[in-house]
Amino acid sequence: MTGRVCGIYTAEVAAQEMMEGHECRLLANVGIEGDRYARRIGRWSDRPKTEHQISFIELEVLHQIYDETGVVLTPRETRRNIITCGVRLNDFLGQTIRVGKNALVYVEKLNHPCKYLERLIDKQVMASLLGRSGLNCQVISGGIVRLGDRIERVL
Amino acid sequence: MAVRLLMKVSVDQIVDEGGGIRSFYFRPEDRRQFPPVLPGAHTLLRVTKGMMRQYSLCAPPGDRRYRLAIRLDPAGRGGSRFMHESAHVGDIFYLSYPQPDFLLDPDRPSYSFFAGGVGITPMLSFLYALQGRTCRIRLCYFVRADGAVPFEQEIRALCPQVEIFNSAQGGRASFEDLLDGSRGDAIYCCGSAPFVAGVQGAAESLGLGTIQVESFVSGVKAGYLGEPFVVDLPRSRHVLDIPSDRSMLDVLLEDGVDIDYACEAGVCRSCIVDVIEGEIIHRDQCLTEDERRTVMTPCVSRGRGRIVINSI
Numbered sequence A: 001m002t003g004r005v006c007g008i009y010t011a012e013v014a015a016q017e018m019m020e021g022h023e024c025r026l027l028a029n030v031g032i033e034g035d036r037y038a039r040r041i042g043r044w045s046d047r048p049k050t051e052h053q054i055s056f057i058e059l060e061v062l063h064q065i066y067d068e069t070g071v072v073l074t075p076r077e078t079r080r081n082i083i084t085c086g087v088r089l090n091d092f093l094g095q096t097i098r099v100g101k102n103a104l105v106y107v108e109k110l111n112h113p114c115k116y117l118e119r120l121i122d123k124q125v126m127a128s129l130l131g132r133s134g135l136n137c138q139v140i141s142g143g144i145v146r147l148g149d150r151i152e153r154v155l
Numbered sequence B: 001m002a003v004r005l006l007m008k009v010s011v012d013q014i015v016d017e018g019g020g021i022r023s024f025y026f027r028p029e030d031r032r033q034f035p036p037v038l039p040g041a042h043t044l045l046r047v048t049k050g051m052m053r054q055y056s057l058c059a060p061p062g063d064r065r066y067r068l069a070i071r072l073d074p075a076g077r078g079g080s081r082f083m084h085e086s087a088h089v090g091d092i093f094y095l096s097y098p099q100p101d102f103l104l105d106p107d108r109p110s111y112s113f114f115a116g117g118v119g120i121t122p123m124l125s126f127l128y129a130l131q132g133r134t135c136r137i138r139l140c141y142f143v144r145a146d147g148a149v150p151f152e153q154e155i156r157a158l159c160p161q162v163e164i165f166n167s168a169q170g171g172r173a174s175f176e177d178l179l180d181g182s183r184g185d186a187i188y189c190c191g192s193a194p195f196v197a198g199v200q201g202a203a204e205s206l207g208l209g210t211i212q213v214e215s216f217v218s219g220v221k222a223g224y225l226g227e228p229f230v231v232d233l234p235r236s237r238h239v240l241d242i243p244s245d246r247s248m249l250d251v252l253l254e255d256g257v258d259i260d261y262a263c264e265a266g267v268c269r270s271c272i273v274d275v276i277e278g279e280i281i282h283r284d285q286c287l288t289e290d291e292r293r294t295v296m297t298p299c300v301s302r303g304r305g306r307i308v309i310n311s312i
């Protein structure tokens, strides 16, 4: 199963509006260069956990939420780093995936939606994200990730 | 409720307004323009990590920047000191989207504005919004200034009939006497908590009904004391004792929780956390009864016995 990277987002500090990019650099066991978690000033950085190094969500989920509830949740508002298309992310739990040419990422946890996001963006999305809120992952080996890059399981 | 995201900004200009107040003009760093501001709205300024402060937005309408007026409070908690001593043009900060809590009803025939000190700033944005309108405006501005009265020129240009009471020059007036002349007006008041309480008390004793108020905390935060209680944080597997002489927010911060806060007085909504279990003694002034069933503001509110918190 192969997907594509269709959005790249980072933020410098907790609660900052995400900034959109064309590419980013993944740093092994750190996160995304310049992102709040790599800089250790994210919302959860006082309790550093490898699962916060990089996060993913499917673009298709955002479309489904719109179809089901009428709520427009934009990729930027999800506060996830990588927006994907063409792949079922939940199937990757517990596996290692390759993003772009070199970067390897271990899928540690299914993301659990939180009230914190609802308060930040002032949209009721927690309930509709349940079970499809994306992935929290650890960067196993670094590399550049660009828009359009492939995402696939490492066999 | 409003979007509370932070925007990356830089200091564009700093203007000394007198009376220990400086205007900081910010421009956006990673967006073309700022979201529009409703008159009276405030923003949260991220001074440093964990230090958020609330300020009214008061730029003139044609100015696309955001302006915050910050009074140096040497006895305060350090936010204003940092901005006055360490912030320079070009420095990067983060500002929240505008928070529309103190809003002007734009269709009233007459208004009375009561401002105490730096509480003049939301009134400035009201005056700009009412420019060119055919309504009666009264502005009573209480200030203590040895030199120039902050914003005097700007105010006089917008509201020549302003009544300024400068206590440094013996200027005084009774709130009752002033408010007696404001019957029938839409009344707005902003200033320190005691100033606002004074105006509110006078309005009540005259039977003027509800007036719109916004207050800010000055000096060192008030101690919100009470019974000791226990906070359980299952997500991080921490259990914290909150002693009777400390706020829950203090203890959370000391434990290393990365929690936002600004007013430390239960008014700004920054520090809200989710409560899963337990009885809360709510002391905030910002949550609705409905919200109080599931959230609390740990800066002022306390628990009874043991409470369980979800979001941190």
Ligand code: FES
Binding pocket: B260, B261, B262, B263, B264, B265, B266, B267, B268, B269, B270, B271, B272, B284, B286, B297, B298, B299, B300
């Ligand atoms: S810090 Fe403002 S409500 Fe708690």
